[in-house]
Amino acid sequence: MCKEKTKQKIKSQEDQLSLELIEAQYDLKDSRGTDRAKSVLIIVSGIELAGKGEAVKQLREWVDPRHLHVKATTAELLSTQQTFWETYANSIPSEGELIILFGNWYNDLLKTAMHVSKPLDETLFDAYIQQMRQFEQDLKQNNVDVVKIWFDLSWKSLQKRLDNMNASEQQWHKLHGLDWRNKKEYDTIQKLRQRFSEDWIYIDGEDPIARNQQFAAHVLSAMKDLPQHNGLVEHQWQQSPIPEQLTQIENQPLDKAEYKQQLKKLSLKVARAMLQHQRRVIIVFEGMDAAGKGGAIKRIVKRLDPREYEITSIAAPEPFELRHPYLWRFWRKLEENNSLIHIFDRSWYGRILVERVEGFAKPFEWQRAYDEINRFEKDLVDTQTVVVKIWLAISKDEQEKRFKAREETPRKQYKITDEDWRNRAKWDDYLNAAADMFERSITPYAPWHIIATDNKRQARLDIFQAILKQLKAD
């Protein structure tokens, strides 16, 4: 009788929890497009048989399962040639979404750390943890809430559960490819997870009912905690002085024959240097309109096989891209593309150039973007990618000359629109934005190369030289 009552009490508690979860799901979903929008990413990891799968299964019964997405991929070794987040770009939830990640960067890290032939040392392990945490901080800043949950289980209980397991259940028990009968491996993994950052939640898998309820409660609380975007304080902004290179554009004539000879030599050298080491090369072009981005890109790719490179022209983001962190669309472009050479005709710097000047990004958004971009590029450089950033500087007079020439030349008319003239009217705003960009994003690992372009010939040679310098092949 008493047992029956307890059962009823649990049932009614569970009904209440389920109701709250469903309500929170719909509130989260409805937050999309509002100034309280966010998304929730639940990272689950833990000891085998502690009940991750069961807890998620139970949660999916309590919620509306159509609005809870589960992604499960096998843990992979971390690569020295790819950032840890690249394969997960498509697993980052969109505004209003809730995703649970069984396969995640921590599982990859654990697998790498436990790798038989080449285990990671602790310093490297900690560096990865630090980098992952930083990435998650950036997600949170961009309203992707990250909740990390470790399902724990004592050695004794684990062994008991292994004893009781029937063979048909074993298909999902492959996490980290570990031998869970081996006490030493168990201890190592426990030692490693203690090096995780303190923002992990630990759930004891001993009691299934308590475990499932605790898990659901954490998910509920993450969903309910909707931010107030407008509450973010803006910094007092310190405008950097405009570097002379942006305003004093030199224009030395260059003999055509000399130019042609140099161009051929340099372009071949660049092509060779880019392909030599089978590492990824990313070339970013930014600069005022008509400064010669298109012409420069044409000359770089002339020496390449069309299958070796990809050119990405960046325009305004799509609505679905706006429902993700700002850099997300670039993560995806990197993930989708397997060319060794990526050329960006405009780039992620749009956040602190056009989006700042035109007011598409709020001040607190573009102000924090410098750090986000620096970390993004650091992650790329750390995985053997060379990032070459080129700013094409043009004088205001020369731009006007080129705009007019474009309007008068049939072959070039497509290159000039009313928008170009409107941008020109904001010349000083763009210079200020560029000045701040140089101040904050010239890093040792990915500096800017500012190229004067009033003389097109000299500019093209200088661009090749800059690429060679960054490739350390000059």
Added chain:
Amino acid sequence: MCKEKTKQKIKSQEDQLSLELIEAQYDLKDSRGTDRAKSVLIIVSGIELAGKGEAVKQLREWVDPRHLHVKATTAELLSTQQTFWETYANSIPSEGELIILFGNWYNDLLKTAMHVSKPLDETLFDAYIQQMRQFEQDLKQNNVDVVKIWFDLSWKSLQKRLDNMNASEQQWHKLHGLDWRNKKEYDTIQKLRQRFSEDWIYIDGEDPIARNQQFAAHVLSAMKDLPQHNGLVEHQWQQSPIPEQLTQIENQPLDKAEYKQQLKKLSLKVARAMLQHQRRVIIVFEGMDAAGKGGAIKRIVKRLDPREYEITSIAAPEPFELRHPYLWRFWRKLEENNSLIHIFDRSWYGRILVERVEGFAKPFEWQRAYDEINRFEKDLVDTQTVVVKIWLAISKDEQEKRFKAREETPRKQYKITDEDWRNRAKWDDYLNAAADMFERSITPYAPWHIIATDNKRQARLDIFQAILKQLKAD
């Protein structure tokens, strides 16, 4: 002197071609969103060293390279468990785009046909060609122009070019993994390509200049040929009679204890049957609002591990999805998802249900969608996927009862919106649309299962029975 003149003439011809190409690129780009919008997909294949790469390289120098995308993937063997188009979903150009596909389904087919241990027989080869052509027809209907170009080269010239090749150039010469010194293999591939459909364009790779110009001319003509969408004629539409099953909903009571026992038995049986053969299972739910899609899905997944299935709720397409063929977003969902079990809460049938009724699709668009959908499902079934299509039928009275109950129950209020009442007002239109759907999309390989749902308990059992039947496990 005469040579100099010829050179000049070629140069001026090339300048003219380049100008036309660039203009056509921008016209194509600007067609986006208009009633002349289209995209162009160039499929290139051919004999090794005939100069595909060089022709594309030359083209990319003549056009604005930022608006010509090149995709190169290695040929893969066609799988018996995946449609040939699945891996190419992301290579289908969006409105206004131009993409050249080095890696494409014909290369996969040739590789499969030439496979050492298991070559394809001619009947199967021809069936693939037929299927590919059909797919391309559907692309064309959806304004993706497909141009297929074969670069040919005689045996003699091929051998000569192989003689003159230097080692460093060999990296791209891996197409089909064939031995191009082997006359028998050369002859086989020539024999196979003669079985291609007659809409292929053949370019002789003997003379590089003529080859490059011909290739560019074909691309130019494809870009220039913009369709007039509105010119498409609509059929006289023959409305099908409404099947009795949609209006005469039976409602026999079912004892709760009996229901619970049956439910447990059937749900376990379904879970086992779905996972047994490691083949993909797609379950599609359609039906009027409140007919019980959500509840049915909950009961199916209750027996599954959350990592084994994916639920996709289909809402209105995103703007970027609208710039692709209608079915494209479903191709992508299949490609992105590696779960064996996909459950669709509404589906591609939206085209001939909500989009027809609400006028989001033009008559010629939804009228041709039946065939497109049938072919899509046929391709899936042919690659060992089980497609289970379930229509949940409800009476108009019962729907009203459930709407009102939802409005009065806190836990269910999120399920009812003004839109549901608006849809209800179009009850007869939806019945007509459903009637036409049954008439035209009940196929031997993927029939519809119409389930009466006024009695929820019986309905759930019937749904399980329908799934078992389609899995041939009943």
